[in-house]
Amino acid sequence: MNHPALDLIRQRVSANQFDPTHTLDDATIRELIFYAGEAPSCYNLQNWRFIAVRSAARKRALMALSYDQEKVVDAAVTVIVCGVLEPERGIRAAMQPFHDDGHIDREVLDQWVEETTAAYRDKPGKQRDEAIRSASLAAMNLMFAAQAMGLASGPMGGFDAAGVSADFGLAATEIPVMLVSVGRAAPGNWPRKRRLAVDQVLSIV
């Protein structure tokens, strides 16, 4: 099967070397986050938040909290992709537009909120799993959109989560799930890392 989107999936490589002279304007950052937020989430929770770290000072602070990975300062922007706990608190606001557009009536909206509340309230483990899942889906969309926009991306899972939460003023209900640097690739990046063969990871039953 051929499609330009499939080419992008095959071609995307996690960059470590970024051009430090390259910058991104507000409009481009907003476009990236728009696409990140188009990811699906359970109940359409959208239990995510994005902090785009672009200023030199904040990038330096973030680099210090991520084992001094230079891509954090070299890339035009590094996005802190957060997942949100207690997602049932946000579900009515998240689904109100679907009601207002006339797709569901008030009763269905109320039931939606009730089911979501039953699913997550007082279940911290499930909330954490969901925060990581939703934020990761959004992060993949973000990297994919960056690629389609001609930009390189470098995801990071290794950083001081407590330090990031404190220094960047995350709410108690927000977990930093991944950092994603986005910018223009510089020379010196490794090639794509080969993946396991499909047969090593797939069973059909």
Next chain:
Amino acid sequence: MNHPALDLIRQRVSANQFDPTHTLDDATIRELIFYAGEAPSCYNLQNWRFIAVRSAARKRALMALSYDQEKVVDAAVTVIVCGVLEPERGIRAAMQPFHDDGHIDREVLDQWVEETTAAYRDKPGKQRDEAIRSASLAAMNLMFAAQAMGLASGPMGGFDAAGVSADFGLAATEIPVMLVSVGRAAPGNWPRKRRLAVDQVLSIV
């Protein structure tokens, strides 16, 4: 910015109604999983596994374990996307090809294994977070590839995880993170659910 991949992100909708007469052959399922596995993962761990549930009997069993969601049986295939714990056990096999292709020498490979082991061994919470993160990144790629291949997808987070693990023979180190139904959409699906405005989820610092 315009790109066919960005159109796909905007257009993709989580389907609930699938055409039960539509089927997928092995080659197409393998292609979907190939693209899922092209997702990035920390250290290139590839700590995921995919069970493509296609037979009528196994789809019925899976439906019973997922609150009787009919899409599980109606869609051509429903993929159990698993994340893998103790990922340090698989890292040498995962990175050996990168060494064999001449990109890193033996010393770097050994160091890679050592660092990964230090990062995850005996850290069950971190292993779980990583399993969910990697599997979710792969699931997003899977849904995206499906869309590019003209197929609809329907992700599910609500199912009996312990039941799925038992009934589908998951290893003790495998967590079912999401179910993703893939097939041909039938009439009657809801339109896309509107998302929060970018300003509601983004800060630029």
